[in-house]
Amino acid sequence: MEKKITVLPGDGIGPEVIASAVRVLQVIGKRFNHTFHLGYAAIGGAAIDQYNNPLPNETIHMCEESDAVLLGAVGGPKWDNNPTHLRPEKGLLQIRKHFDLFANLRPVKAFPSLLASSPLKREVAENVDLMIVRELTGGIYFGEPRKKTADAAVDTCVYSREEIERIVDNAFELARLRRGKLCSVDKANVLDTSRLWREIVEEKKKSYPDVQVEHNLVDSVAMKLITNPCHYDVVVTENMFGDILSDEASVITGSLGVLPSASIRGDNFGLYEPVHGSAPEIAGQGIANPAATILSVAMMLQYSFGLKEEAAEIERAVSAVFDDGYFTADLAQDGTRVLSTDEWTDKVINE
Amino acid sequence: MEKKITVLPGDGIGPEVIASAVRVLQVIGKRFNHTFHLGYAAIGGAAIDQYNNPLPNETIHMCEESDAVLLGAVGGPKWDNNPTHLRPEKGLLQIRKHFDLFANLRPVKAFPSLLASSPLKREVAENVDLMIVRELTGGIYFGEPRKKTADAAVDTCVYSREEIERIVDNAFELARLRRGKLCSVDKANVLDTSRLWREIVEEKKKSYPDVQVEHNLVDSVAMKLITNPCHYDVVVTENMFGDILSDEASVITGSLGVLPSASIRGDNFGLYEPVHGSAPEIAGQGIANPAATILSVAMMLQYSFGLKEEAAEIERAVSAVFDDGYFTADLAQDGTRVLSTDEWTDKVINE
Numbered sequence A, B: 001m002e003k004k005i006t007v008l009p010g011d012g013i014g015p016e017v018i019a020s021a022v023r024v025l026q027v028i029g030k031r032f033n034h035t036f037h038l039g040y041a042a043i044g045g046a047a048i049d050q051y052n053n054p055l056p057n058e059t060i061h062m063c064e065e066s067d068a069v070l071l072g073a074v075g076g077p078k079w080d081n082n083p084t085h086l087r088p089e090k091g092l093l094q095i096r097k098h099f100d101l102f103a104n105l106r107p108v109k110a111f112p113s114l115l116a117s118s119p120l121k122r123e124v125a126e127n128v129d130l131m132i133v134r135e136l137t138g139g140i141y142f143g144e145p146r147k148k149t150a151d152a153a154v155d156t157c158v159y160s161r162e163e164i165e166r167i168v169d170n171a172f173e174l175a176r177l178r179r180g181k182l183c184s185v186d187k188a189n190v191l192d193t194s195r196l197w198r199e200i201v202e203e204k205k206k207s208y209p210d211v212q213v214e215h216n217l218v219d220s221v222a223m224k225l226i227t228n229p230c231h232y233d234v235v236v237t238e239n240m241f242g243d244i245l246s247d248e249a250s251v252i253t254g255s256l257g258v259l260p261s262a263s264i265r266g267d268n269f270g271l272y273e274p275v276h277g278s279a280p281e282i283a284g285q286g287i288a289n290p291a292a293t294i295l296s297v298a299m300m301l302q303y304s305f306g307l308k309e310e311a312a313e314i315e316r317a318v319s320a321v322f323d324d325g326y327f328t329a330d331l332a333q334d335g336t337r338v339l340s341t342d343e344w345t346d347k348v349i350n351e
């Protein structure tokens, strides 16, 4: 197989974790006889510095010619006081919208060897294996009108039937490939957009009789994700709720530093990135944890290229290195060995 | 002191926990020489059954003549399929709006004897003592236009400067009476209402030089509330974020069943209610936990009547009963004694 991938290292630790992930990708390519052509481009703060634009046209063009995009992280204090259109995260919002990447998939799965880092009791967190499916290109993030004066401000949450249908279909299909359970999250006791959302889930469920569906209010899910996270298989929700709940869910298993994500649009194209941010405070020291980016490569292989075996191989290797007691500094526990970004990546590659 | 209180028992376990709380209130009145005149009225499902209206005019009038309102809980499966204007929670939204109860205060404090019920590790939860201040009468809950057709739906999040200023002032003042730390939560990297919110907090902080302020994004707070809840003192946020974060925070200490809340408007009038819902599945069995409603009475004494000593006395008694190992069924642990609602209330009264 031959694939073109655009690589966007971004800011902070982005370039370091990307370097690791690219090494793993190349090793997998060699071993399974695939050729991955990589092109590098700028996004976020790095792109603001170079092009005065968090998502330059050059970057868009390169992504358009690619089969998938691998992103490090964006942002940092240097750009925090910029006007909105010159903020690093604007590049992220724009690339999602431009490429219509409407489905953000965020799996959260416990690694037994990381549970000591979880704020939750072991028995609460140890069997967690859930996937949050967040709508990523609609709702209050992009709705018009939006306006701010010195005396008032407005944001608008809009959803069309079509926008809801496609994300709900996506979630049903994922549930089918997993344990067949879907929790749809809304605030139907208050919001009109939620009432439409709930109606559409009710209609769609007739086409997926093999999936067991429940509706749950966002406030109640915010509780249950902590008291009983094992209850969940696939959780589907709109953009803003998904932003909050997926970050909340990311701390359950103590493995925030190792969580990958995919942002896809239904064909094979997708953008893959670690859940964690650019961690400017440790950038350049060679101590960042590359696991989340390496696992994002695994998601890319699976969702964009259909390479299940290759993806599983990466996941197995990462797990094995943890089980052998090798960690980067962020996950260090008593009696474990602390490795640098490069050393830890070597271990994964050896596996 | 002589005060008029409207009591709204509501649905499910509402009437049972209210009966307990009223007993405690009367005992405190006797002991400290206050007269509390109580009038009972209908809200929620009970009001729908009786008046075909979740917030009848009779109820509004009685509340208008009172110094404070004590509420049990509303809702239940019986009314779940009613049209929106005949849903129990509509009564709650209307009473908040009608009386302009713009500040919802939700304290979360660890009871050492309840930590075994927490999903979090003891060392993470044990020193938690925070207060969420949620804006309760604005934002996307009430903004216009809101609309739903078969093909699309819209909700609107609006905030005026004045609405933000008053809640922010409220939170600063609370912080000042506590540990002097305020975390303002928004999504200023995406929303215009959040940018106005942040601006106003920045302006206001000049008037409260003794309070240390930080701004934090809602997704990041959703994580940190679980990984490091002790970081927080007062947390202030808008209506929808507050709904989600306050429910999330309520599970930290294992004491969801014992959390009180106050909804106030700046003068002394306020509505007090437990955080938990109407729990229809256990209604009528005499096993409900009345602690949250009893502690809501303590908040009423403190915030509406300025009776600090009386409030502290109730809090002390509740704590002492837990420390003695007496619990209602919801909190039962190995080796503790399980009491009925009435028996547990007797213990508090004896204290």
Ligand SMILES: CC(C)[C@H](C(=O)O)[C@@H](O)C(=O)O
Pocket: A089, A092, A093, A243, B189, B190, B219
């Ligand atoms: C940076 C920000 C705009 C973004 C979002 O809110 O979507 C981030 O929090 C995320 O979840 O990817």
Ligand SMILES: CC(C)[C@H](C(=O)O)[C@@H](O)C(=O)O
Pocket: A189, A190, A219, B089, B092, B093, B243
């Ligand atoms: C019942 C519902 C409308 C209400 C809200 O969202 O405000 C409830 O969740 C609460 O927090 O009091």
